[in-house]
Amino acid sequence: MRQRAGVRHSVVAVSLWTSLEPASTTVDPGGSATVRLRLRNTGDVVDEYRFVPVGALSPWTTVEPQTLRLYPGTTGTVELTFAPPRTPDAAAGPHAYGVQIIPTEHPEATTVPEGNVTVTPFSEVRAELVPQTVKGRFRGRPKLAVDNFGNVKLTASISGSDNGDQLSYDIHPANVQIEPGRAAFIKTTLKPRQTIWAGAKESRPFTLAVQRSGAEPLPVQGTYEQPGMMPRWLGVLFSVLVALTIAFVMIWISYKPPVNTRAQDRTEEAAASSVPTPEPSAPKPPAASKPADEPTQQPGGDGDGNGAGGDKPKPKPVDPFAGVLLRNGTTQKCVAPVEEQGKVDGETAQYPCDGAQDRQLWNLETVFEGKGPGNTDLVQIRNTMDGYCMDLPDQGAAAIRTGVKEAACTRKMDDNQLWWVEKRPNTNGLHWIHNYASNQLCLNVAGYADKGEDRADGTRITIFGCQDDGDLEWFLVKPDSQQ
Incomplete structure (x- = not known):
């Protein structure tokens, strides 16, 4: 089988x-x-x-x-x-x-x-005014940045108050919902209820409160400075001019010059002067003859007899925004790529200023003339060593504290590589450097200046709300003329 x-x-x-x-x-x-x-x-x-x-x-x-x-x-x-x-x-x-x-x-x-x-859920909310002090004769427009550092959605309302009800508040949006780990910007318009026509400016402290259900309000303090319509010096000058005018009129009225007649004396003098008196004529000196061999300077000559033009070619003007150091006005350190040779998506940070290092030199190249706020030029900030431009992640607006990186230069309006420079008054050459696509936020050194968190070498470069204190003001200086 x-x-x-x-x-x-x-x-x-x-x-x-x-x-x-x-x-x-x-x-x-x-x-x-x-x-x-x-x-x-x-x-x-x-x-x-x-x-x-x-x-x-x-x-x-x-x-x-x-x-x-x-x-x-x-x-x-x-x-x-x-x-x-x-x-x-x-x-x-x-x-x-x-x-x-x-x-x-x-x-x-x-x-x-x-x-x-x-x-379990927990809530942690932080709020900050950008800037803390606003100025204006008729209105001020601070922004309130609210960060949700908790692990649940934040629902809150925003309200404003001040002592004496001197200001009115237009808050948009007045109610916000913020996901965990996200932030929201609230636009606020402050308007004084009275106009100051003359005199010194007045400071009006105010408070914006973040109110959550079942929790104590989170207050954020700020100051609104309202100058007068007419400066004090102009009022003083007007008073001085009025006083001088009155004094001149009084002197003119009180002064009566004496009037004496000397008609006969003048007649006798005229009669005496009518008889001509002969004067001896002096011989005329012979006209000096010009030597025949004396060189004659031609029009347009240089005075050396060679006939060359006297106007020398004018030197080419120096571009103030080419090959400059971006030196922070607070830390006195300069921006450079973190990577020695630079790379795409490489971060930027601050280091001690050394003009001999090409990696710290930047060109602010005009891309769109007069297209920025107030007809300012929009520029790209290119590193002279690696040729990459300052850039923010993705496209469009970026949030505060977003790190500034490097990327290939695009020269496009719809990217966020475009910046514009605003010179700050009475600061001896300090500037704000705004990102055009990111709600005009400014170039910044990470960390709080009042806590000393911004001093270390290698501290990252970010964007933040523009203000005159902190790490948001920059010198644009040539390496051989550092202030």
Whole structure:
């Protein structure tokens, strides 16, 4: 009889019992919570197990120990510790998690026990006026930057107040909803209820309050300076002119010059002068003859007898915005690429000014003449060493504190590589450098100046709301003429 050939299959049975204690837990951002994972080897072979956390909380989950070796019929325990940071990344609410258990002997027999962790909500709001002091005879327009550093959506209303109800407030938008980790800009128009026609300027402190439901208002202090319509010196000058006019009229009225007649004396003098008196005539000197061999200077000559033109070619004017150092008015340090040779998407930072380093030299090249605010020129800021231009991520408006990087120069209006320069009055040469696409925000050194966070070498260059204090004012100087 013919015997039929068969195929033999080898099947390995791996048995494992697991338990999470507790299966659900709660953790506060910035704190930690621990869950125990118990497991028993119910198989008949010795095996070693490796543990890998999975799920949304896996970046903040640690397993101790990371491996466990069990004999058949024995039980072991590992601890899972959840420690989400107190940042907007740790979103509030329930999060499912899992622990992948991988047997070393049979890695294909993986099991994943699952549990649930609830991250508690927290709120953290910061607000800042840009600028803190505004000036205007009829109105001031500060902006309020509100940052949501909590892990839940922020819903708030904005209101304004001052002592004596001297100002009116037009706030847009008056109500905001801000996602975790995001910021919103509130435009505010302040109008004085009275006009100052003459005299010194008046400072009017005011407060913008961020009101959240169930929480104390967050006040932000500012100052509105209102100058008079007519400067004080003009009033003094007008008073002096009026006083001088009155004095001149009084002197003119009171002064009566004496009138004496000398008609006969004048007649006798005229009669005497009518008789001519002969005078001896002096011989005329002979006219001096010009030597024949005396050289004659031709028109347009240089005075040396060679007939060359006397006007020398004028030197080419020096471009004040070519090959300049961008030196911060507060830190006195200069902007340069972080990378030694520069690269696309490379960051920029501040370093001690050294005009001998080409990486610190920039050309402010005009791209669109008169297209900026107030008919200013729009420029691109190109590094003389690597040829890349200052740039912000993506296209369009960028938020405050966005880092300034380098990229290939585009010379396009729809990108955010265009800047315009505003010279600040009474500052001995300081400038604001606005980004045209980003709500006119200004070039800035990261960190708060009053806390000394902006002094270190390598501090990144960002954009921020323009103001006359802080790190937003820059000298544009040639290397050989640093102030």
